[in-house]
Amino acid sequence: MYKILAREDLAPITKLMVVEAPEVARKAQPGQFVIVRIDEEGERIPLTVADFDRGAGTITIVFQEVGKSTMHLGTLQPGDGLASFTGPLGEPSEIEHHGTVLCVGGGTGIACVYPITRSLHEAGNHVISIIGARRKDLLFWEEMMRSVSDELIVCTDDGSYGRKALVTVPMKEILEQRDDVSRIWAIGPAIMMKFCCLTAQPFDVPIIVSLNSIMVDGTGMCGACRVEVGGRTRFVCVDGPEFDGREVDWNQLLARQRIYLGEEKLAREKFEHECCSKHESSGSAV
Amino acid sequence: MPETTKTKPKRPKPGAIPRQEMPRQAPEVRRANFNEVALGLTMEMAQREAQRCLQCKKPLCIAGCPVEVRIPEFILALSEGNMPEAVRLLKDKNNLPAICGRVCPQETQCEELCVLGKKFKPVAIGRLERFVADWELGQGVETPEPLPPTGKRVAVIGAGPAGLTCAADLARCGHQVTLFESLHAPGGVLMYGIPEFRLPKRTVHAEVDYVKSLGVDLQLNAVVGKLYTLNELLGERGYDALFLGTGAGLPRFMRIPGENYNGVYSANEFLTRVNLMKAYLFPEYDTPVKVGKRVAVIGGGNVAMDSARCALRLGWQRALAKGSEPAEVTIVYRRSRVELPARLEEVENAEEEGVEFRLLTNPVEIYGNEQGWVRGMRCIRMELGEPDDSGRRRPIPIEGSEFDIEVDVVVVAIGTSPNPLVFTDAGGLERTRWGTVVADEETGRTTKQGVWAGGDIVTGAATVISAMGAGKRAAADIHRYLVGEEICE
Ligand SMILES: Cc1cc2nc3c(=O)[nH]c(=O)nc-3n(C[C@H](O)[C@H](O)[C@H](O)COP(=O)(O)OP(=O)(O)OC[C@H]3O[C@@H](n4cnc5c(N)ncnc54)[C@H](O)[C@@H]3O)c2cc1C
Ligand SMILES: Cc1cc2nc3c(=O)[nH]c(=O)nc-3n(C[C@H](O)[C@H](O)[C@H](O)COP(=O)(O)OP(=O)(O)OC[C@H]3O[C@@H](n4cnc5c(N)ncnc54)[C@H](O)[C@@H]3O)c2cc1C
Ligand code: SF4
Ligand code: SF4
Ligand code: FES
Numbered sequence: 191m192y193k194i195l196a197r198e199d200l201a202p203i204t205k206l207m208v209v210e211a212p213e214v215a216r217k218a219q220p221g222q223f224v225i226v227r228i229d230e231e232g233e234r235i236p237l238t239v240a241d242f243d244r245g246a247g248t249i250t251i252v253f254q255e256v257g258k259s260t261m262h263l264g265t266l267q268p269g270d271g272l273a274s275f276t277g278p279l280g281e282p283s284e285i286e287h288h289g290t291v292l293c294v295g296g297g298t299g300i301a302c303v304y305p306i307t308r309s310l311h312e313a314g315n316h317v318i319s320i321i322g323a324r325r326k327d328l329l330f331w332e333e334m335m336r337s338v339s340d341e342l343i344v345c346t347d348d349g350s351y352g353r354k355a356l357v358t359v360p361m362k363e364i365l366e367q368r369d370d371v372s373r374i375w376a377i378g379p380a381i382m383m384k385f386c387c388l389t390a391q392p393f394d395v396p397i398i399v400s401l402n403s404i405m406v407d408g409t410g411m412c413g414a415c416r417v418e419v420g421g422r423t424r425f426v427c428v429d430g431p432e433f434d435g436r437e438v439d440w441n442q443l444l445a446r447q448r449i450y451l452g453e454e455k456l457a458r459e460k461f462e463h464e465c466c467s468k469h470e471s472s473g474s475a476v
Numbered sequence: 477m478p479e480t481t482k483t484k485p486k487r488p489k490p491g492a493i494p495r496q497e498m499p500r501q502a503p504e505v506r507r508a509n510f511n512e513v514a515l516g517l518t519m520e521m522a523q524r525e526a527q528r529c530l531q532c533k534k535p536l537c538i539a540g541c542p543v544e545v546r547i548p549e550f551i552l553a554l555s556e557g558n559m560p561e562a563v564r565l566l567k568d569k570n571n572l573p574a575i576c577g578r579v580c581p582q583e584t585q586c587e588e589l590c591v592l593g594k595k596f597k598p599v600a601i602g603r604l605e606r607f608v609a610d611w612e613l614g615q616g617v618e619t620p621e622p623l624p625p626t627g628k629r630v631a632v633i634g635a636g637p638a639g640l641t642c643a644a645d646l647a648r649c650g651h652q653v654t655l656f657e658s659l660h661a662p663g664g665v666l667m668y669g670i671p672e673f674r675l676p677k678r679t680v681h682a683e684v685d686y687v688k689s690l691g692v693d694l695q696l697n698a699v700v701g702k703l704y705t706l707n708e709l710l711g712e713r714g715y716d717a718l719f720l721g722t723g724a725g726l727p728r729f730m731r732i733p734g735e736n737y738n739g740v741y742s743a744n745e746f747l748t749r750v751n752l753m754k755a756y757l758f759p760e761y762d763t764p765v766k767v768g769k770r771v772a773v774i775g776g777g778n779v780a781m782d783s784a785r786c787a788l789r790l791g792w793q794r795a796l797a798k799g800s801e802p803a804e805v806t807i808v809y810r811r812s813r814v815e816l817p818a819r820l821e822e823v824e825n826a827e828e829e830g831v832e833f834r835l836l837t838n839p840v841e842i843y844g845n846e847q848g849w850v851r852g853m854r855c856i857r858m859e860l861g862e863p864d865d866s867g868r869r870r871p872i873p874i875e876g877s878e879f880d881i882e883v884d885v886v887v888v889a890i891g892t893s894p895n896p897l898v899f900t901d902a903g904g905l906e907r908t909r910w911g912t913v914v915a916d917e918e919t920g921r922t923t924k925q926g927v928w929a930g931g932d933i934v935t936g937a938a939t940v941i942s943a944m945g946a947g948k949r950a951a952a953d954i955h956r957y958l959v960g961e962e963i964c965e
Contacts, residue, residue, distance in 0.1 A: 213703055227660055233753065233762035234660075259762060274660040276697040406753070406763075409658055409699055410895050411725040412745035416736060423729065423736060428897065442736055445848030449738045453764035460759050 191271030200330035203255040205264050212247030214277045220305035221283030225408040227274040235259045236405045240301040252301030258457035279408045280431045285309040289372045290316040296378025303377045308338040326351035358389040365393040387435035399435035401426045417443045491596040496525040503828040508792035510672045522607040526555035529599045540589035542945030545569045563612045571644040572683045577606025580941045613682045619689040623650035628958045631715040633700045636664020637940045638931025639721030641947030647690040658699040668752035705901035717954045724932035726895045734842030739850035743783045743889035750786045768884030775889035776809035776816040783887045784831045810838040810871040894933045920950030
């Protein structure tokens with residue numbers, strides 16, 4: 191059992207959890223992920239290492255409740271345990287002194303880009319960050335991102351906070367204004383990453399994305415996570431999750447994310463039904 | 477051989493008793509459930525079968541068994557009704573008998589060499605082994621006393637048959653053993669690959685519990701190469717020796733166009749979803765799997781048979797629940813029936829259950845629809861030419877014989893190789909160009925000081941019992957290396 195030590199609700203459906211996993215924390219690096227299994231019946235879901243504390247022996251995860259497993263995870267409280275917590279998996283980000291770098295995080299992707307941004311900043315890069323969400327109440331970690339960036343731009347799709355824009359708009363402006371950006375990290379929903387890559391295309395800057403394909407083991411033994419990058423089939427869990435986004439077959443990734451839409455709906459409905467009836471009978475108001 | 481063989485009871489004439497067949501679920505029933513196909517012998521049948529053994533003075537059967545099970549001795553104890561003694565004799569060499577009794581290819585190992593097989597059918601050694609092991613599991617398993625602690629620490633990596641065997645033998649000798657496993661459950665292929673209907677998972681759990689009861693410290697969710705590296709285990713973590721039993725878990729694809737369409741699975745993924753993650757119990761279990769109307773399984777080995785039979789069962793479950801048509805499941809194999817590498821018994825089981833076979837056929841391209849889903853497969857007919865290195869006749873495509881078949885799920889079961897993850901920071905460990913580890917066949921020693929290896933990681937995909945044999949030989953050599961003595965019996 192891997193104990194949940196703390197939790198925080200960052201946004202209506204975005205939760206943070208601090209999990210006791212000293213061995214994982216000892217090895218984790220920015221860009222890596224863990225595979226979480228809640229209980230005996232649970233599936234194995236990949237979640238990015240949003241932070242790690244080697245001294246305290248903890249890993250922080252941030253997740254959005256999008257289906258059965260993440261909704262179930264969201265009902266857990268400090269003191270509860272997770273059946274498995276496997277990691278750190280995937281290759282770490284290439285943290286070096288690149289010069290000026292651009293870090294873009296969208297939605298839950300803000301949590302994924304944060305440890306990378308922090309390390310890039312510590313490595314002496316001039317870091318310009320852009321974070322975005324659909325609405326104000328979905329934004330989080332603005333101050334944390336500010337503390338590890340030289341410049342920070344905040345935007346929302348509906349203009350309820352910061353600039354009213356998609357993250358690609360300030361991204362394009364920055365790339366037009368300055369020619370010293372030597373690398374971009376863009377992490378968020380697949381569709382956002384795809385458009386960030388299209389935006390960066392004319393400027394010929396490497397753009398690193400973190401792919402969120404469906405996974406099972408996370409160690410290279412199943413091939414569920416495969417996607418074509420630069421015309422070659424790559425396994426996201428071991429060859430990635432970071433790739434040069436200019437080479438990713440986005441349509442294939444997007445199609446492969448939809449394999450289980452029907453099953454996901456069924457599982458979610460069953461969970462909502464059971465979860466609600468349980469809460470009604472126990473009279474709890476969650 | 478010990479005394480027991482001398483005091484032979486009066487036995488029936490060779491061949492007087494027919495080989496006892498094991499009751500099985502009827503094909504029409506079993507194709508729609510995941511319960512075990514073979515139901516096991518009764519005590520009466522087992523003892524009758526045991527009587528068939530000639531108690532040879534020089535038992536040839538033992539030479540066919542990679543772990544040299546004391547076959548005539550345990551069979552004699554069984555025929556005399558001394559079950560605890562039968563268990564003791566069986567487990568003296570085999571730590572996982574309930575598993576081997578079920579999945580060993582006996583027909584090409586111990587039973588192939590049984591003298592009775594020259595004129596009659598061989599003694600059903602595997603079935604008897606299964607019977608004795610199941611009897612013990614029913615009684616509650618006894619743990620042998622380990623020897624006094626040696627103070628030596630060994631890390632065993634991978635909890636498949638090779639690792640479990642090696643760990644158990646070393647623990648019995650008094651070494652402190654940590655067994656690292658990357659998945660959330662021990663067993664290796666026994667858990668994620670071989671389906672419930674051939675090897676019930678409670679049997680695997682029971683045999684793993686036995687290994688744990690010997691004092692082996694099992695660390696799950698521990699991906700070596702990521703969480704720890706080999707050099708760390710040998711260095712700062714202070715292990716005196718390492719055994720690598722991480723198998724051959726990397727799936728091979730065909731490298732034909734269209735292989736990444738939705739609905740194309742590696743057999744590893746398909747079987748892991750179904751077996752380890754229990755997708756056949758979805759949505760009670762969270763992990764889903766897709767079974768379309770027409771499933772093509774590419775390959776002809778045990779893995780292909782298991783994939784096809786899982787798909788068939790999922791299709792029938794759905795048909796019974798929803799009143800729809802069952803799925804059509806077809807094995808697509810490039811040679812002919814005699815070359816099928818799967819066990820004959822499993823081929824026959826699959827046929828009885830309704831799996832179709834398209835032999836002398838090879839896929840060349842997979843087609844998809846606009847949503848990225850598989851809709852068809854282009855195949856080419858094959859003919860057999862001269863024998864190749866493997867001794868089987870080489871399949872040659874017949875030019876211009878391409879044809880299309882409709883499919884919506886494809887399972888690729890054309891082989892696996894060792895997963896390289898474990899080799900991070902493992903300098904000095906030599907590997908072949910197939911990615912397998914170079915190790916001495918007799919001792920399991922690798923080219924890296926303090927590191928042994930055995931099982932599929934050395935041989936490439938092979939068998940449960942050969943992996944166990946390798947684990948055993950390595951344990952003996954590790955013991956020799958650590959304390960300078962031959963392994964305790
Ligand atoms: C390397 C990696 C890192 C990730 N990091 C984060 C993170 O830090 N925070 C976060 O909120 N999400 C992250 N994800 C996505 C997260 O794994 C999925 O949201 C989660 O698995 C959904 O499970 P569910 O049952 O709640 O939803 P479902 O109902 O199963 O699915 C909802 C959507 O999630 C996607 N999904 C489903 N199953 C998986 C799976 N096994 N693996 C990946 N995606 C899946 C599907 O495309 C689907 O459209 C990451 C994914 C990957 C591959
Ligand atoms: C579907 C299928 C059916 C089969 N049917 C039969 C049969 O009927 N009869 C038969 O005799 N043989 C059969 N085989 C073959 C047999 O299962 C294998 O030969 C045998 O399991 C090999 O044992 P192993 O211990 O070498 O490896 P495995 O069983 O593969 O076990 C290796 C273990 O190591 C773990 N591991 C891998 N990498 C790491 C890492 N980096 N860190 C930690 N742990 C790691 C894996 O998760 C796994 O648990 C079948 C195989 C398959 C796939
Ligand atoms: S372990 Fe396998 S090969 Fe050895 S005797 Fe038993 S069934 Fe035969
Ligand atoms: S060879 Fe056959 S008959 Fe002889 S001891 Fe072995 S099992 Fe019995
Ligand atoms: S998740 Fe199985 S290979 Fe990547």
